Amino acid sequence: MPCRRANFTSRMRPLCFAPARDDLSPVPTEPSLHMPLDARLVQAVTEATEARRDAIIALHRQFVQTPSVTGNEGPMSQRVEEAFRRFALQTESWVATAEEMRNHLEHVGEQARYDGRLNVVGRRFGAGGGRSILLNAHIDTVPEGDPSLWSHPPYAADLVDGRVYGRGSCDMKGGLTTYLAALGALDACKVRLRGDVTIAATVGEEDGGLGALATVLRGYRADAALVTEPTQLALVTACEGSLVFRITITGRSAHAATRDEGVSALEKFIPIMQDLQAFGRERNATLSHPLYDVFANKVPVNIGVVRAGNWASTVPESLEAEVRVGFLPGEELERFKRVVRDRILGVAATDPWLRDHPPEITFFGGQFIAAETPVDAPICDAIRVAHRAVTGKAPKVEAATYGADMRHFIGFGGMPCVMYGAGDIRLAHGPDEYLEVEELMTAARVVALALAEWCGVA
Numbered sequence: 001m002p003c004r005r006a007n008f009t010s011r012m013r014p015l016c017f018a019p020a021r022d023d024l025s026p027v028p029t030e031p032s033l034h035m036p037l038d039a040r041l042v043q044a045v046t047e048a049t050e051a052r053r054d055a056i057i058a059l060h061r062q063f064v065q066t067p068s069v070t071g072n073e074g075p076m077s078q079r080v081e082e083a084f085r086r087f088a089l090q091t092e093s094w095v096a097t098a099e100e101m102r103n104h105l106e107h108v109g110e111q112a113r114y115d116g117r118l119n120v121v122g123r124r125f126g127a128g129g130g131r132s133i134l135l136n137a138h139i140d141t142v143p144e145g146d147p148s149l150w151s152h153p154p155y156a157a158d159l160v161d162g163r164v165y166g167r168g169s170c171d172m173k174g175g176l177t178t179y180l181a182a183l184g185a186l187d188a189c190k191v192r193l194r195g196d197v198t199i200a201a202t203v204g205e206e207d208g209g210l211g212a213l214a215t216v217l218r219g220y221r222a223d224a225a226l227v228t229e230p231t232q233l234a235l236v237t238a239c240e241g242s243l244v245f246r247i248t249i250t251g252r253s254a255h256a257a258t259r260d261e262g263v264s265a266l267e268k269f270i271p272i273m274q275d276l277q278a279f280g281r282e283r284n285a286t287l288s289h290p291l292y293d294v295f296a297n298k299v300p301v302n303i304g305v306v307r308a309g310n311w312a313s314t315v316p317e318s319l320e321a322e323v324r325v326g327f328l329p330g331e332e333l334e335r336f337k338r339v340v341r342d343r344i345l346g347v348a349a350t351d352p353w354l355r356d357h358p359p360e361i362t363f364f365g366g367q368f369i370a371a372e373t374p375v376d377a378p379i380c381d382a383i384r385v386a387h388r389a390v391t392g393k394a395p396k397v398e399a400a401t402y403g404a405d406m407r408h409f410i411g412f413g414g415m416p417c418v419m420y421g422a423g424d425i426r427l428a429h430g431p432d433e434y435l436e437v438e439e440l441m442t443a444a445r446v447v448a449l450a451l452a453e454w455c456g457v458a
């Protein structure tokens with residue numbers, strides 16, 4: 001039902017002056033000037049979201065029904081732009097160019113194409129005097145894979161037992177729907193925010209975050225950023241970095257019958273491989289981070305590709321190995337590259353052949369910087385307060401062991417950024433990906449209230 005315009009303004013106050021722990025106290029049933037969120041606002045947003053349930057589901061299904069595999073986001077961009085206009089957002093869309101990405105390829109990866117991949121930004125300017133926020137959702141998805149493995153067609157967006165099935169349903173078209181549902185709820189409640197809200201629907205996240213970085217390079221900034229990746233309504237404040245590199249080792253070929261006259265590049269690689277594994281174990285044992293210590297292996301080393309030799313009867317004259325090493329917030333990418341390089345060359349220095357023929361180490365596309373926002377940052381408090389108001393509990397605070405666009409907003413945009421959204425990341429990328437409608441509704445309410453809390457109500 002539409003809600004009347006209540007006076008939601010009296011208790012809105014900047015969170016940064018509030019002690020964080022007090023914000024975890026339960027929401028009262030009666031409005032109070034001293035509680036984190038006005039109970040009437042919480043109630044109004046809850047009702048407004050519920051009243052719009054069918055429309056929210058319909059919007060989400062529409063998004064899922066629009067395929068947008070990384071590299072082919074065009075039709076989805078159009079759909080998003082139409083939706084933004086319906087929500088009276090001032091829109092801007094643009095395509096990132098190879099030119100502007102030239103110096104950033106390490107961070108976003110080589111792109112097969114740039115054309116037609118529209119990033120869409122929708123903005124709503126606030127009444128003034130509040131904090132601004134940048135809301136990000138990537139519109140690309142991974143491919144659907146083998147359709148025969150799906151029990152629901154990947155782009156049908158079937159709604160079954162409270163779940164919407166389809167590629168991108170949880171990763172992360174649900175996140176985009178969440179923002180619009182949240183704005184819709186605030187509109188229905190006639191809430192005017194003080195701070196500016198910018199929604200950036202961006203391309204290429206699955207392949208390095210082209211659109212998110214382009215958004216930052218275009219100058220979009222806010223006092224904080226939120227990414228509604230599927231975190232199962234946990235507040236994720238950190239994402240892990242990953243360094244990807246290729247080791248090339250040169251040996252000397254020889255006929256197998258005289259193999260001792262050759263130098264096997266494969267055999268020269270073995271001590272390097274063993275040392276990389278030891279490096280991973282040492283780092284895991286010695287590094288500590290409050291959010292990552294729960295993981296059995298917080299900084300995995302993965303030797304993902306090894307190519308060597310060309311014939312059973314020939315000593316391998318060359319080897320290429322591709323390796324991915326995880327690193328934690330607090331470890332800086334360029335410094336970490338030097339650490340890895342020194343480690344490998346250190347092993348090589350102990351071998352006479354490798355001393356004279358040192359391995360080549362090439363860092364190629366897909367470097368993910370590690371990034372984090374302090375758990376007591378004001379934006380974290382705004383999410384906590386809103387989550388508690390809706391669910392009655394504090395959200396779990398977690399770290400991600402994967403890279404995500406939040407790193408671009410923190411690392412390049414200099415904004416505090418966190419992730420919080422509906423959906424389970426374990427369902428992403430596989431067949432029968434789905435999103436629970438109830439979780440989407442909860443996320444919408446929480447984000448609506450977090451916006452009120454963060455931006456202030458006029």
Ligand SMILES: [Zn+2]
Pocket residue numbers: 138171172205229230
């Ligand atoms: Zn995602």
